[in-house]
Amino acid sequence: MADAKAGAGNAIVGMGRGSYAMLLAFFLGPAVVIYTVFSIYPLFATIFNSLYLRQPDGAYLFNGLGNFQTLLTDTTWSVPFWNAFRNNCYFFFIHMLVQNPIGLALAAMLSLPRLRLRATYRTLIFMPTMLSVVIIGFSWQLILSPLWGISKMFLNALGLGFLFAPWLGQESTALITVSLISVWQFVGIPMILIYTALLAIPEELIDAATVDGLNQFQAFVWVKLPLIFPTIGLVSVLTFVNNFNAFDLIYAMKGALAGPNFSADIMGTLFYRTFFGNQLQLGDLSMGSTIATMMFLIILVGVMCYLFLIQRRMQRYSF
């Protein structure tokens, strides 16, 4: 790594090979070591673990892709796995269909020229995104609880009282309810990212469009929307990675069993349950690693699609 070839160590005149190596080790060493040991190594070790199977005597034997075969075909594993995968896909689709369009609409309104109180709206709407998923999940659990009756009161006020049901407790509605709570919390992220992209569009472009006879809405659809397409791609891949990696909200609201009857189970909760065990089964390191590796592959496919199809260069993101 530390190789000071001629002309390479720019302007470090008179520094010997050894001390140049020392210099690089000093600056890069801590970050590279911590990152490698606690991030990259565990990732590869997990993939490695997924190739081994625990024997009754406690030893681990190489099993090739056998664990994956078990996970995908043996009904004790495949039924929960496909259930979690399907639920996770729904979880993702609900975010794509509800969260991102709302985020886009809010961003479009916030970026209107001469809008007053812009910063206030932005700050307040972003607020739920700042709070812990645990706190949000529990607060919504209280609000939706038939015991407290707040949501029923609201529906009654709108004359829709008959619609009320224990949404979180019903198999048919638990997943969609949890998904919408997650949408409510994280709508701030697409909003802020798209908002910033919209602000970066030069004013002259919009002026030109309006001179050409387009109204604000048409100018948005035909001029701005194509320009922020890369940002929408970024928002989509972020949603994908976060959704297929989600855990906290379901665990906080529904516990590790993601009930009723696993109707809100997603990859993250399945992984946690498999690795740690629960009332129904003992923890299983090999199968836990296998599920984590599947999650890794799913996320990898999503990221690759994004990098190669939508965005051909690395971009920064957070959250």
Added chain:
Amino acid sequence: MRKSASAIAVHGILILYTALALFPILLVIMNSFKARKAIFGSPLALPTPTTFSLIGYDRVFGDSSIVSYYLNSITVTGGTIFFTLLFGAMAAWALTEYKFRWNTLLALFLAVGIMVPIRLGSVSIIQLIVELNLINTLTALILVYTAQNLPLSIFILSEFIAQIPKDLREAGRCDGLSEYSIFFYIVLPLIRPAMATVAVFTMIPVWNDLWFPLLLAPTGGKQTITLGIQQFLGQYITDWNAVLSALSTAIIPVLILYVIFSRQLIRGLTSGAVK
């Protein structure tokens, strides 16, 4: 005329959405200051002198561990920010300033962590932490969170370091400063704004995380506040005063920090995200 009508419509929608975003939060905070009877009797009313009660907070803070959970969270978040910034800035400096042979490859290696969530390696992280005898320690959390946040912080800080005029560094070299002094006395003070940005958005996810505290430090008084509140809620599930107060106890400090840092935070979230 049409202009102002559409402006009113836009404000109407934004106000409605803001209300939707704030209502659940305000509802919880408001009711945490009320007696049990008023929580159920008139949930939408502000606390009045007759309904005001701090009984829930008594219970939350009577459970003396809540205070130590706060201290745990402050230690973990503070430690993570410190190491992420220091080691991140040092690595960013070396990657931008020195052109050694595997520079690009190393930068790519570090960038992997930006896209791949570290959670997926949890099984092996636990094994590693157990082997290092760090289970139920705050050190374990700080190490893992630092590893998690380094890639992005290196990426962002590199961009800022690259913008520092070359003359400043060269002047330092001419004055006979060592490479180490140039970094610590010239570069580090110049990238302070970027470091503030990185600090603010490292802080929030670390503070809010449930996964790693649950895996690495679930017992032994080393819980973070997020996990501690989650466990507290599980125990007091039927005591609405305690539950609402515990939720508010977790919400209020974050809201205060958010109001102070929102500008920096939003800038941090967006800087460079769109090009």
